[in-house]
Amino acid sequence: MDSRLPCTFADTVARIAADKSSVPGGLVPALHSVQEALGWIPPEAVPIIAGAFNRSRAEVHGVVSFYHDFRTTPPAQHRLGICSAEACQSMGADRVLSEAERILGCQMHEQTADGSMSLEPVYCLGQCAVAPALTVDERLWVRVTPERIAEILDQTRQETL
Known part of the structure; x- marks a missing residue:
């Protein structure tokens, strides 16, 4: 893939998750990185992250919903x-x-x-x-x-x- 082409949000999430998945305790830092990159954590990102961390979607969703710092809707202006x-x-x-x-x-x-x-x-x-x-x-x-x-x-x- 040409690195000059824009990535889809799924590519961005997959790259971040892959980078953090080998780090002990990397799930929360990965979620922070996804939110920093996208402005929020879209529901479609959860299965991508779950796969990279060998977790269920419910586990990842549980982490996202537990912390108030994570946004599951686009941020306000x-x-x-x-x-x-x-x-x-x-x-x-x-x-x-x-x-x-x-x-x-x-x-x-x-x-x-x-x-x-x-x-x-x-x-x-x-x-x-x-x-x-x-x-x-x-x-x-x-x-x-x-x-x-x-x-x-x-x-x-x-x-x-």
């Missing part, structure tokens, strides 16, 4: 990560989360119906002195209030246009 650590909780992160859920129409570990934003927990952004903190993609926001979350989300939408 933007990721809103709200700090759920103790300092941010004590400073009102739960109220910020409630307002974000209301505005976005989705719960933690979900994404908006249009796929524009996912809502994920983050555990300590190192901003305890200026809590509550959150990230939108890689951008950090501190001293976030329920009133300010709407502004942050509006700004993200405007920057995307």
Whole structure:
């Protein structure tokens, strides 16, 4: 096969699985690599990975579904990560989360119906002195209030246009 030709997702998954299958404990690193390459772990990848690791599809699916870090749907365009650590909780992160859920129409570990934003927990952004903190993609926001979350989300939408 000409290495200049684009690979199908199945080729990518098979290559990653083959590279990691001889490594002790390589299943989880393989899943991380697949998600990094594709943005998610499609259901069609599970049998390919299972075959490379001599595991059942149920075993691989069990690992994927056990860890919240693995996505089984395509990622949203933007990721809103709200700090759920103790300092941010004590400073009102739960109220910020409630307002974000209301505005976005989705719960933690979900994404908006249009796929524009996912809502994920983050555990300590190192901003305890200026809590509550959150990230939108890689951008950090501190001293976030329920009133300010709407502004942050509006700004993200405007920057995307």
